[in-house]
Amino acid sequence: MQKLLENVSRTIRRYDMFRHGDAVLAGVSGGADSVALLQVLIAVAPEFSLRIGIAHLNHCMRGEESDRDAEFVRSLAKQLNLPYYIESADVRAYSRGNRLSAEEAGRELRYAFYERIAGQYGYERIALGHHADDNAELVLMYLLRGSGTSGLSGIPPVRGRQIVRPLIGVSRSEIRDFLTANRLAYVSDASNADTKFLRNRIRHELIPLLISSYNPKIVESLNRLSSILRSEDEWMDDNISLLSDSCISDTADGKTVLSVPDTLCLAAQRRMIRKAVSRIKGNLRRISYSHIEALSELLHKEQENGSLDLPDGIRGERIGNKLVFSKTAGRNLPAVRPVFEYILNEPGTVFIKEIAARVSVSESDMKICDSGNPQCAFFDRNAVSFPITVRNFRPGDRFSPLGAGGTQKVKKYFINKKIPGEERRICPILVSGGKIIWIAGHRSDESVKVTPETKTRLKAELFLA
Known part of the structure; x- marks a missing residue:
């Protein structure tokens, strides 16, 4: 004691x-x-x-x-x-x-x-x-997700x-x-012992394996790593803060303007963008690597205009050689319907820049279940064929809502569920073999449901801005 x-x-x-x-x-x-x-x-x-x-x-x-x-x-x-x-x-x-x-x-x-x-x-x-041990588990989890120094x-x-x-x-x-x-x-x-959750699998399976087969002091090592990276991350952030005073400014109408010098290295540019977003938003919650990369691409493309909607009602707009950030009224939704279509030729992740969201499709362990999460769906692997198209709603779309019986127009489904028109326009829809298999965040199709006979599954996830 x-x-x-x-x-x-x-x-x-x-x-x-x-x-x-x-x-x-x-x-x-x-x-x-x-x-x-x-x-x-x-x-x-x-x-x-x-x-x-x-x-x-x-x-x-x-x-x-x-x-x-x-x-x-x-x-x-x-x-x-x-x-x-x-x-x-x-x-x-x-x-x-x-x-x-x-x-x-x-x-x-x-x-x-x-x-x-x-x-x-x-x-x-x-x-x-x-x-x-909590810290070691979190560091490992962020490492598996490919996080940067802030997460690690x-x-x-x-x-x-x-x-x-x-x-x-x-x-x-x-x-x-x-x-x-x-x-x-x-x-x-x-529930802390339930290994269907990633954090628990890291705690009860991965760390014991690392201790027994690789490094008996892995928890201490991971804590040392996080301490080193935290100090270096703070040092880098302090240095960026010195630059930000001259590169980030606020306007009278509540906008934040970022001017990034061309001489800055990519790592410093990313941090400047993160700092500008944090300044207008108040935090970086739900701001991912994909968002920062999309803003960086927006800043460096030849066409000197364009915009990107970010989480929590923040919009980044390219004006000349600057990025201008503002708070949009209401939810973070574009007024004009963005048309998008992306192809997944195999399991993987696609970033939908038009709505600043990600859709991933991956092989899934039959023991793992994320029941109750509307942003996640499971399919019978044998009922799905690649490529999978990820696109938004089109007039005439139909599907067979899981458990409802029969087919239904997607438009009618949206109306019955009282989904606002602006959300309908940007909702990602997954299509396989010419057939809708998931209205992302809402309902999957009867044809791809998991049954007792299912041998392997696919897991689809929607990560909203």
């Missing part, structure tokens, strides 16, 4: 997480990591004169288990005589309404809840229970001065030993 507390104390001091007399709101799910976090905060509280409170958001995703977790946290807070704040949120409804995965929706609602409670009740810091930097020990992670230098095994030695109870989430 003493070794872990000394480790945490060093981490707190190294990253200047707390100031004397801080009020700290601990995010407590009831799981092992958050219970350990809470007990550690209580142990170091005298050293930093901390005032501690507990926050728990019930995601209502696991029925009685979710309610059980909330009640556990309530009981723990009362036992420790600490102030607590427990609320519930309909994560599924928020996920559907904002076209987010359940994980993304839960994270957004959770962080918004923490920040609101902290502001309302005067907590200077929000402490979360992420640890070294992993979980920051401190974010924006308010979010702090005192356990970031502690391993999962150390946390379990700490809980066992102190006979501390916690609740378990069965």
Whole structure:
């Protein structure tokens, strides 16, 4: 116990997480990591004169288990005589309404809840229970996705001065030993063992394989890598900030103008574009490598005009040798119907620049299921033939909605589902062998459904701007 507390104390001091007399709101799910976090905060509280409170958001995703977790946290807070704040949120409804995965929706609602409670009740810091293994898993996940230095930097020990992670230098095994030695109870989430989720497969399959066959200290190595890249990423960002003062400006009507010197290397140009987008948008959430590349291409093409719509109602427009960013009214949808058509000759990913979205088609493990995610569909591999055409809606389109029986005009389907006209115009449609197999984000066709006889599957995903 003493070794872990000394480790945490060093981490707190190294990253200047707390100031004397801080009020700290601990995010407590009831799981092992958050219970350990809470007990550690209580142990170091005298050293930093901390005032501690507990926050728990019930995601209502696991029925009685979710309610059980909330009640556990309530009981723990009362036992420790600490102030607590427990609320519930309909994560599924928020996920559907904002076209987010359940994980993304839960994270957004959770962080918004923490920040609101902290502001309302005067907590200077929000402490979360992420640890070294969490960071290693995230770095591996971003590596598999082909992320840049920002993603590979992993979980920051401190974010924006308010979010702090005192356990970031502690391993999962150390946390379990700490809980066992102190006979501390916690609740378990069965979904954390479900390997149909990528994060869990990395945790339970990939990392153990790397430890046993490649590097017994892979977790430490990945944490060292993320620390190095985080420092270098911050250094590069600081240098770009020096340039941005002369290259990025704001107009009286709320637009952001970027002028990129031709002498800048490609890496610096990408960072300048990211900084300009962040300036008008307020963050880089949902801004991907594909968006930055599309903006870079827009800036360097011979024709000195054109525009690209980005996530959250941001538009980038080429005017002469500059990129001008603005906030569009309402949702991020073009007023004029963009006509697009792309071909996938084999499993892969296509970026639809007209709507700043991606569609991917890949082979899928029969054990993995992303049920409930409207941006994902599965097909019987033998019922689909390549090439697959990815295009938008055309008059006269028909398909057989899965489970509905019979054929239907796509236009009528859109009307029945009350899908706005502007969304219909940009909705990607996948076509195989001259037949519609998926209205992306909505419904697949009966002809390609997965059955008990299906041997192999294809997985299609839509990544919206």
